[in-house]
Amino acid sequence: MEPTLKVGDIVFVSDANADEIKVGDIISFYNEEREYTITHRCIEILQQGNETFFKTKGDANEDNDTFLTPEDALVGKIPYMNLFGHKIYAKIPRLGYLSHFAHTKIGFFLLILLPGYALIGMEAYNIFTNLQERHRKKERTNETKRRHSPPTVKESKQLLRGYKNIFSNIKILPLFKKFKEGHLEMATCPKCNGIFYYEKLNGINEVECVFCGKKWRIKC
Numbered sequence: 001m002e003p004t005l006k007v008g009d010i011v012f013v014s015d016a017n018a019d020e021i022k023v024g025d026i027i028s029f030y031n032e033e034r035e036y037t038i039t040h041r042c043i044e045i046l047q048q049g050n051e052t053f054f055k056t057k058g059d060a061n062e063d064n065d066t067f068l069t070p071e072d073a074l075v076g077k078i079p080y081m082n083l084f085g086h087k088i089y090a091k092i093p094r095l096g097y098l099s100h101f102a103h104t105k106i107g108f109f110l111l112i113l114l115p116g117y118a119l120i121g122m123e124a125y126n127i128f129t130n131l132q133e134r135h136r137k138k139e140r141t142n143e144t145k146r147r148h149s150p151p152t153v154k155e156s157k158q159l160l161r162g163y164k165n166i167f168s169n170i171k172i173l174p175l176f177k178k179f180k181e182g183h184l185e186m187a188t189c190p191k192c193n194g195i196f197y198y199e200k201l202n203g204i205n206e207v208e209c210v211f212c213g214k215k216w217r218i219k220c
Contacts (some may be wrong), residue, residue: 027165
């Protein structure tokens with residue numbers, strides 16, 4: 001059908017009845033002898049009894065087709081539009097080569113399998129990233145809840161016991177005197193972060209937290 005339709009072009013075939021076909025239209029029909037679809041130009045319409053037949057010819061062929069095409073073998077016709085005195089047919093140039101290449105082994109791998117595997121890999125990576133982000137978000141939420149959650153019953157009892165020990169053992173005048181003379185030192189418990197004063201002695205002093213009972217040594 002060159003030069004109207006070239007090798008490698010993909011054409012759009014619209015459904016059409018035999019009554020809609022005119023001489024000069026490019027039609028597609030199924031040939032039973034060759035067992036494939038042919039796209040040729042209709043050059044004559046013949047009426048034999050109640051049946052319509054089409055005589056066809058390829059634009060690049062010198063002779064007409066040696067067979068007549070019955071109307072029941074008609075697939076459709078190639079639509080077109082007139083533009084500046086030229087017929088523009090519904091086709092995509094050269095795309096058929098890509099379709100042919102896709103049916104080869106290397107084409108099937110490059111155009112079908114490889115993009116499919118790449119898409120699966122990208123989706124798996126996105127799922128893995130989302131799961132990691134959800135896990136990190138859950139950890140941050142748990143950490144925030146832990147920091148802002150009220151103390152447990154055990155921790156509350158330890159704090160109350162520590163405050164009780166502080167106030168029960170406080171003697172205002174001796175304590176003030178020791179603080180004034182520099183015998184008291186502030187300490188922070190490494191376990192519960194409680195802050196209290198202890199009596200500073202020479203050498204190594206063993207300090208006990210008044211809140212949680214943690215003991216450790218401090219060099220004085």
